[in-house]
Amino acid sequence: MxxxxxxxxxxxxxxxxxxxxxxxxxxxxxxxxxxxxxxxxxxxxxxxxxxxxxxxxxxxxxxxxxxxxxxxxxxxxxxxGKKRALEIVRHHRLIETFLAQVLGYPWDEVHQEAERLEHFISERFEERIAAKLGHPEFDPHGHAIPALDGSLPGGAPGRAPQALSQLKPGQTARVASVSDKDPDMLRHLAAEGIRPGIRLTLSERLPFSGSFQVRVGKSEKLCSLSEPLASAILVATK
Amino acid sequence: MxxxxxxxxxxxxxxxxxxxxxxxxxxxxxxxxxxxxxxxxxxxxxxxxxxxxxxxxxxxxxxxxxxxxxxxxxxxxxxxGKKRALEIVRHHRLIETFLAQVLGYPWDEVHQEAERLEHFISERFEERIAAKLGHPEFDPHGHAIPALDGSLPGGAPGRAPQALSQLKPGQTARVASVSDKDPDMLRHLAAEGIRPGIRLTLSERLPFSGSFQVRVGKSEKLCSLSEPLASAILVATK
DNA sequence: TGAAATATTTAGGTATGCCTAAGTTCTGGC
DNA sequence: GCCAGAACTTAGGCATACCTAAATATTTCA
Missing domain, CATH: 1.10.10.10 (Winged helix-like DNA-binding domain superfamily/Winged helix DNA-binding domain)
Structure with missing residues (x-):
């Protein structure tokens, strides 16, 4: 109107x-x-x-x-177009971080809310929340937040993160990011203690179900991840 | 879409x-x-x-x-319709309060941003900022924030606030609210120290310009307010 | 009361952005 | 190289919500 x-x-x-x-x-x-x-x-x-x-x-x-x-x-x-896309992605990821850190949203709810708000916040709003958060480089799911000039924080420039499902049994890697699209998945991962920064060791892949047996951090217990779940987790091998 | x-x-x-x-x-x-x-x-x-x-x-x-x-x-x-209108007003005023108190917006900028965001926040967002702010009853301009059930904080049920321009010379009153619509006006009022809760004494009305001479709080200095300005300030006589 | 002024409604049009149904173009296997 | 099926485009519609211009209703006041 x-x-x-x-x-x-x-x-x-x-x-x-x-x-x-x-x-x-x-x-x-x-x-x-x-x-x-x-x-x-x-x-x-x-x-x-x-x-x-x-x-x-x-x-x-x-x-x-x-x-x-x-x-x-x-x-x-x-x-x-790329410039604009990066602005929107920056908005989205800053809002997600803000919702989680300042408003205490559970991490499975931030995506939906950010998806709506990203279109409507002003530059001032963006600038204020970025300042409040100390200009973070990553959102709660581990995704890089583009800077104002459109540049992306490099990550470790060594190896590009790969899907957890690509690991070989016995390999250990650090969780770089998880997909933010599916709330159920995120709740499940949170319950298992899997989040960016956590160390995972792939124990084995079960022959029939195809699911992955993973050791989380230094815990004794194994955790079982279905194939789609294991593909939604990106890891960086050290 | x-x-x-x-x-x-x-x-x-x-x-x-x-x-x-x-x-x-x-x-x-x-x-x-x-x-x-x-x-x-x-x-x-x-x-x-x-x-x-x-x-x-x-x-x-x-x-x-x-x-x-x-x-x-x-x-x-x-x-x-009234229920919905009150929901929107609640959103608007909570957002204004949030922008001012949590994000440090100057009070002349909160209205424009809230006007846009009020349509797009979820119930959860509303609930979180209300909690963060301690369920405030008034926004930065002094306007009452409707409760979740649609009820409005009564104000002092004694007298309804009246425009500053209605006061008689010599009368003292407390600022109840100021209009949030005009950023220039708000900047001007802020510079003069006029905000909700402040005590004002009407000294006189100048004959030709029609402007109001007002004493702010206990200060010595008089402040001059044009007619539209004086109409945009609502005061409660004690 | 009746005409002028004001307020409101009707009719027809624009732009956005989605849809379905019906072509058209491309691609991969034979 | 051909042809079936997948991918893509064209054409025609719909809903929302705005606009202008023209017609009609209401109010005011002499």
Whole structure:
């Protein structure tokens, strides 16, 4: 409503929907920034592929273009689109950290709330919570928070984190991050004491269920993780 | 986007626009809950009267109806509409208080940010900030924060606050609240030391400018307030 | 009371962003 | 190289919520 007034405390262009597309492309494309297909975006955002095509044409036609789009061959973020995507990701992860640390949210609830609020906070709000939190580099799930200039904290530049499911029996690694998408999973992991920074040792993979037996920290007890769970945990081998 | 999914963390019906209308009717109608005309709503929301008519028809046709609407004679909140309006006002004022007290916002900036965020926070967020703030009864501008059940903290049930401009020369009164709408005004008042709880004594009204000469607290110096300023300050005579 | 001024409603249009259904283009296995 | 099925695009609609212009109702006041 209210005519052509800009909606978000005077921030850059783009509606809520635009933001969602840019973030989706950013998340699906990964660090390699590969071309992303309409169908992938559609299922990520839980909308139809037809809707995606239309929006991609608009994003590509925007001034400046937010994506580079070749019909039938996928999209990619442009310079401006990537900048905006990083802003949104920064908002999201700062809000998650804020909700957990300042408001005491359980970590399985922060994602949903941040998903909504990330579109509506002002630069001032972002700046205030970043200051209050001491300009954190990682959110509660272990994901890197982009800096204001769009740069990502490097992590240990040695090895890129890999899925827990990739470890060999006997290997030990530190949890780098866990997926924030599934609250049930997060509750389960919290109950097992698994969170970023914790050391895990893969004991064995059970032959029939395919589940992973893992030792958490220095505890005696083994913990059993299903395949999807083990794929949602990224670890860094020391 | 996302089909018919409810937008606000599973709260009651109503879009952002719906909320704005209900809040406007609530604010314009005042405690007496008098009938409110389309034009008043239109100018409050800075939209055209034609848009208002359309929306009022929808609000009246909703199940349950959110307003009681008689064509050409104005609207009024229904029971359900009033409940929702109070929820929004509670959100708004809690957010304002939170921004000021927890995030250190200057008081002239809290309104704009709250105006946006009030539509998007979940019940959980509301509950957490209310708890963090110790369930405050008044926001930084002195406005009463409705309780969860919709009741308003009574103020001193003795006299209803009146505009500072209604005082007679020589009278002393305590500032109950100031309007939160105009940031410039708020900055000016803050600079003069005028805020809720402060005691003011009206010295005189200047004959030509119409401005009010006021003594703030126990200070020696007089402070000059223009008519609109003096009308935006509500005071309670002791 | 009746006409002018004001308030309100109706009718028709715009933009966003989603949908379904019906093509079209691409790709991989034979 | 061809063709089936998957991926993608086009075309046509719908809902929301705003707009302008024109018509109508209400109020005011001489």
């Amino acid at each position: 209210r005519d052509a007034k800009e909606p978000h405390g005077g921030r850059s262009p783009g509606s809520e929907a635009t933001d969602d597309y840019l973030k989706a492309i950013f998340e699906i494309g990964g660090r390699e920034e590969r071309m992303v297909g309409s169908k992938e975006i559609a299922s990520h955002l839980e909308i139809t592929a037809a809707s995606v095509t239309n929006m991609l044409q608009k994003l590509a036609a925007a001034q400046p273009p937010l994506v580079v789009y070749q019909k039938h061959h996928g999209v990619n973020l442009s310079r401006a | 996302r089909d018919a999914k409810e937008p606000h963390g599973g709260r009651s019906p109503g879009s952002e626009a719906t909320d704005d209308y209900l809040k406007a009717i609530f604010e314009i109608g005042g405690r007496e809950e008098r009938m409110v005309g389309s034009k008043e709503i239109a100018s409050h929301l800075e939209i055209t009267a034609a848009s208002v008519t359309n929306m009022l028809q929808k609000l009246a046709a909703a199940q349950p109806p959110l307003v009681v609407y008689q064509k050409h004679h104005g609207v009024n909140l229904s029971r359900a």
